[in-house]
Each structure stands twice: as C-alpha cells, then as structure tokens.
Amino acid sequence: MNKKVVIAGGTGFIGQFFEREFIKLGYDVTIISRRPQHVSWENEEAIVEALNHAELLINLAGKSVNCRYNEKNRQEIMNSRLMTTNQLGQAMKRCTAPPKLWINSSTATIYRHAEDRPMTETDGEVGSGFSVDVATAWEEAFFSFNLPNTRQAALRIAIVLGNNGGVMVPYQNLVKFGLGGNQGSGHQKFSWIHVEDLFRVVLFLQERKDLEGVFNCSAPNPVTNQELMQNLRSVMNIPFGFPAPKWMLELGSILIRTETELVLKSRWVIPERLQKEGFNFTYDTLDKTLQDILTA
Template sequence: MATVVLAGASGFIGRYFQRRFEAEGWAVRTVGRTVGRATGNDAGWDDDGGITRVLDGAELLVNLAGRSVGCRYNARNRAEILSSRVDTTAALGRALEACAAPPRTWINASTGTIYRHAEDRPQAELDGEIGTGFSVGVASSWEAALEAAHTSDTRKIPLRIAIVLGPGGGVMRPFRNLARLGLGGRMGPGTQKFSWIHVEDLFRAVLFLHARTEITGPVNAAAPYAVDNRELMDLVCRSQGVPFGIPAPRWLLEVGAVLIRTETELVLKSRWVEPRKLLDAGFTFNHPALAGALNHIAKGAE
C-alpha cells in the first residue's frame, strides 16, 4: 500500500483529499499544527524529527498548509498568511533532507493569483506574467521556499491552484448565500476573469502529476474554461434557482469587505489561469465547464 503525506489537511481541500486518497487505497499520514487523537495529525510543525519520521518511506507529499486569505490584510494577518506558507514549506524541506527514503514527488500548493491582473489573455506556465502586490509577493516567497529545499531525490512541483469549488466547502457558500439574498449580480465591472477548478479535478491532477515524472516546474491547476464575473454570478444564480441578482458596484464591495472583514481583491482581481502543462500532457477534466460543475455541486455530489 502506497503512503501519501498530507500537510495542512484540516481545511476543505485537505479533508476532501484525505477521503479520496483513502478511497483509492492509499495510507494517509498528516502533518498539522497540533498532534493527537483530536486532530489525527501524525506530526506537528514544531517537530522536524517527527515530520521526518512521517515522511520517511512515503510515496508522495502534498502540502496544502496556509492560513486562509479570507480576512483583512492588516499587519498581523499579512504576517500569518506569509509565515503559514513559507515556514511550513521550509520545515518540510528540512525534514526531507533527513529522510532515508524520501517521497518521489512533493506537490506544494501555490496560487494562480501569482499572475498579473489579466483580462487580455490567459496566463500559462511558460509565458504567464508575474504580478505585483501583497498576494503575489506571498506566492513568490512560497515558491522560493520550495525551490530552496535541497531534495535531490524528490521532484518538486509548485501547484498554482485557481479558486477551488466543491460540495460543502470552498468559496461556494458565500456565493450561494449572495444569490439566495438576491445579491448575485456582477461584482464591480463584471469583466474580471474567474479561473476555478473542481476539487475532484484538483485531486485527480495531483495523482496525474505524481505519475507523470517528466513534468517539472510550476503547474497551473485550473479548469480550461475561465468565465468572467458576470457569467459566474449568472451561473451561480441559475444553479440556486434564482432568476436574477442585483449588481454590486466597486464602492459597495469596498464597504461590504470592511464589514465582513475581507478584501475586495478576492473578487475584483482578474485571474485568467491556463492549465497548459496539464492539457499538453493529456490530462482530461471531469468538470471542464463551470455550469456543469456548479450544477454538480448544487446536487451535493462528489
């Protein structure tokens, strides 16, 4: 039985991955903030030796650790967002160096928001343009920490993940709530691109990348058909059986973001991420189009 180590498995994606890996017959070990029966983690971030023991002999490492970005970007939250990604990646790198039998593949979460605000063309791995700003800086530091890890026997892939959609989690709950309240219209100009991926396709992409040893460097994890915000909100409304939604201008989003303690960047930045490496390698998406994915999620299916 092959073993996978999931680091940062307590979130929506991590919990989904753990269920799916177990269903596929993998043994799952986890690394997280705390260790014990309550959390189920086999090692904690403050114990390099413990992480090494968990990693030794495993086939695959998937690191999903990182504080949620759904908050106001004050100084404290910025520091936690950065450290929760960079420090955990560095800890895994130190632990891997000490392994007698390290995993063959290390897939480390990154983010599609590393690219610039793009409404003119999609951003692929080879010709995508890195953006500017706090979120881009975090993503670049995250990938730099992975690159700095000395793991000659382990292939490292920074996975630039788009917005992840799935039943019971991700960003769907607030979108659904807005639609049900009649507020599911376009956000801001409505022309900003929305790149996304169904959580099941994300899981399948991880298995695909582990098997395809010739794939190296950053990989974009996004469905092949991005939509703009106007179409996104229209599809969300339809999936909830709501006939229309009231648009939210930028100024209203700014006010609302302060009230619910988040940032408008999460809905106003145009993320147009193209999964060129996956497509060129022959990966097929179970959920390539957003309408089908949202209907699938609305039914509560996996």
C-alpha cells in the first residue's frame, strides 16, 4: 500500500505543484476542497477517513488575499482560514492513527513593514493591521490543538514563485507592457521562495522528527522591489520600465480589485531556523529563481 498525504485546500498553484511532486514520489494524494471531485469540507466522516493512516497533512486552505479588503472579503479571508484549521484539528482528534506531522500554512506578512532590519523567528516583530490579525489568529487556531501523536509546524511563507502561476503572471505582464519600473519607492524589501524549495521544506520537516513550531519559509537573500523589477526586466530582455508611484498603484489597485499592500509592504524575512537546522535552498538568489522560472 502506498503512503498517503492529505492536502487541504490543494487546488491552487501551490497545492497542484505539491500534488504532482508527491505522486512522483509514489504517494497517494487526497485533496480536501470545495470542488466536487475531491473530499468535501462538508463531509466530516470522509475527512477523518482521509486523515487516518496518512503520513502527513498539509493545510493550504484559505481565500486568496488578492482582492479588495472590503468587509465581506475580510470576513471570508479570516473565516476561510480559521474554520478549515479548526475543522481539521477536530478531525485529527477523532483519528485512531492520525498523521505524524501536520503542516499549516501561515504567512510572512505576520511581521511588521521592515526596511530597517530583517525579521527572524526569534526577533521578528509582529506588525499590525488586517493581514497581521489574520496571520496571528490563524496560528493561534492551529497551535490551540494539542495533539499528542502529531508534530505541528506553521510555515510563515513569503511570496511563492514558480512556473505558470502565483504572482509571476501579473509581474510578467507589468514588465511586458512597459510598467516594469519601481513600485512605490522601490526600497521596500521583497522576500520570496521558489515553489520547489517550499516543497523541499515540507520533505525536510517530515524527515526531521525533532522539529516543530514556527518556520520562516523565504529564500535567504531578499531583494528590494527595485532589484526585483531590474532582474525581471533583465531576464525578460526588456530594457526599460515606467515606475509606478504610490498614487498610481492606489488607483490601479481599485481597478483590478486588489490592495497596494501586496506590493508596497516591505517584507524582510530571513529563514533563520531552517538554515540553523541545515536546510539548503536550491534557489537561494532571485537571479537563480527567475532564470529557472522564466527561461525553462
């Protein structure tokens, strides 16, 4: 019988990548989703059955934050994370043979806007505002479950880069249409992780049975927004890009129904714990990451 992995909220860009990679490694993958072909969030018995005898549970569920933060969307963003995490925790308690490891996604946005120093797990300062409230409530819900036979790890994930998905598509479009200059001041830090490295972090934590708690999942060499846009233009062979000052971004974000925080917040996040424990990033620099994604 094959080993089993359960991915909750596994139909997005990261979940689909994880599913493909686990299948390559010979795992049976069960997805919990609102889509009809998967185990339904409405079916508690099926969720317990899926989790029983699984090696690993990965929870990626939650409404996308790429939207306007109006009251309805705020509630959906918060509830979609807390309800699914609580549901999984309750199902885990009912398992006779629960997964040995439960990995829950969190976000690097939990830290404050930082242009002065990097944020690590030990000395990072939690910020304020709606996105931070979501992140802290999400982690609290996750760690409120005390499961004697299951290790728990919350991944504070930076912006995930990979082929054909995630944020790469809108960034490429900006550059393509001549808008690949600085966004805002250009000094804000951009922390990212290649989707392959994120998958390797999961395997690393699965193997290292002594590790649990919170981990920053971001490549060790963050760049400024200015360096990000320069790198993108260089790899895409587009010599020039108009900058987008803050007022223009505010206007544009209303039109495309998103929030400027996604590009203007300075995320300066360092994966201190992973590095201390000996994890090596395949894509440790932005240049390597973009070369792989855009020239593949």
